[in-house]
Amino acid sequence: MSDLSSKLNTGMVEKYRNNFLKEVEANVEEGDWVKMCMQCGVCSGSCPLGAHWDHPPQELFMMIRAGKRDEVLQSTSMWMCTSCYNCIVRCPRELPITHIMHGLAHYATRLGIEPKGQPTRQFAQLFWDNLAKHGRVNELWLGVNLYFMNGIVEGIKVALGMAGIGLGMLKSGRLSLKELIGGHTVKDKKGFHAMIKKAQELEAARVDGSN
């Protein structure tokens, strides 16, 4: 018997080795549901923002199964999800589609290959950084950071445009200028930070364990 392995085009074998589905199942929240999709398309059709996605959910699921790793993880698509849950409600196989979308986005972020300029991703990061500081969302700073997300000139433009609403909120007590200096926090800020740190350690250990 001749040695078959020497005759194999290992480059092609690697290229077509479909292990991305397994990677998703192991690393993405609710990823083991992906194989259950029967490609009916009701999620894509039901998505209120679907027309703006490069790849609607059922297409993403097919791409995962086809091993299109880079196209999926670098896609802006799952960042478009607004968690309206229309897809989950209508999915005939009860796939937790919303969670899978967030799971894919989160996994791409962990790998550091997420689309950097995507506004939803940027806002999510701003929101998290803001929240993690004091344990409460500082809406004034969140707004300011959001307005200046795309540079100072753009920020001033947006801020001026929103000035009327801002003043109204100040008047009705929905916004406080005190938030600019420190702002409100949770009672035990030290404990809060310790809790977040512990959670991050646990998450890191979980991710390491599954890799």
Place this chain on the structure above:
Amino acid sequence: MSDIVATNQTILVVGGGISGMTAALEAAEVGKQVIVIEKTPSVGGRVTKLYKYFPKLCFPTCGLEINQRRMAANKNITVLTMAEVTDLQGEAGNYTATIKVSPRYVNANCTACGACADVVEAEFDDEHNYNMNKHKGAYLPHNMAMPKRYVLEPGMIGTDDAQKAKDACKVDAIDLDMQEETIELKAGAVIWATGWRPYDAAKIQPYGYDRIDNVITSVEFERLMDPFGPTGGKLVRPSDGKEAKNVAFIQCAGSRDINHLKHCSRICCMASLKQSTYVSEKFGDDANVSIYYIDIRAIDRFDNFYQKVQDDKNVTFIKSKVANIVENKENGNPVLNGVDTEGYERYANEHDLVVLAIGMEPSVDKDTFPIEIKVNDEGFIEQDEANGGVFAAGCSSDALDVNRAVQNATASALRAIQVVNRVAQAEG
């Protein structure tokens, strides 16, 4: 009713649809005593509401007539109409069934002349046509009704109309004093053939069956083709009577869906393929049919039929589960929204009429089953030893087309025959 002879060698068939008729005939034609309990005023069940069968596209009236003649000619069969089983006690070889018989208000003298219907004014929803039209308070369920005997709607009793009907009858067939009766019958074995009903389309919220006039179900579409149906055989849509030339079929409406029926109803793919030929039959090359599907389930010889429909250039197949339907308020057209999963194209397609290929569920609620019996999650009867001498036939056991329901009913007849044969041997 005291003239009915039933012993523990009698086979009780519950339901007089195609499965019940088949089981009854198979058992009776080998000499067994059979009593058929039918809830409605006539036998034949859902098959009487079909325009054509798939895949041969022949008329069910033909086979139905043969079965009805076999039944009428067989002295071993007794049929009780407007009767329901409310309880069953005992064990295989020795059952006692409690049966509620509702008043028909018309006795065996009836010659089906129709004089009573001529004088009656009150109208009631016509169940035979899925309530798409109304019939008189005195009515014959449909043209092929067996027994061929009129019925009075209970809602008429006590009104002048009822008296008018009685007065118009020349053969003294109308008896307004008939009362509900409860009788007990002995039986050795029971064949449970209560069949199916269409899933409640209004529960599929995004498809707007309860909001949009021109969204109907496949069973309703079938009635439109009947020359004696609600439209006199015209293929027109409900909102304005316009000819429905551009028709969309939505597959898996309620089936294969965790939110509705989990099972595949098995008949709907072939039903839509069949119904696509109805549109061509009416409008020739003006017909424009779209079939929205997840996958077409046409097995064995049905695949030939599927290929034939695929070759029809007036029929388009769109691989997509429709996301929702909205109504174009200007022309009443339903607009279908979704994504074509072949090419991932987003569509908003307008059609004259939308037909939901509606799923099949057991006609008896599993939570209020009148007798003790093992059913599965979907409410279909399991083949289980615990059921003793009770055997499911046809669609009470699974989602089946007519062909397979008849095969299934024949098998059940054999099981029931085995039970009563054992009883006969024991009794000598």
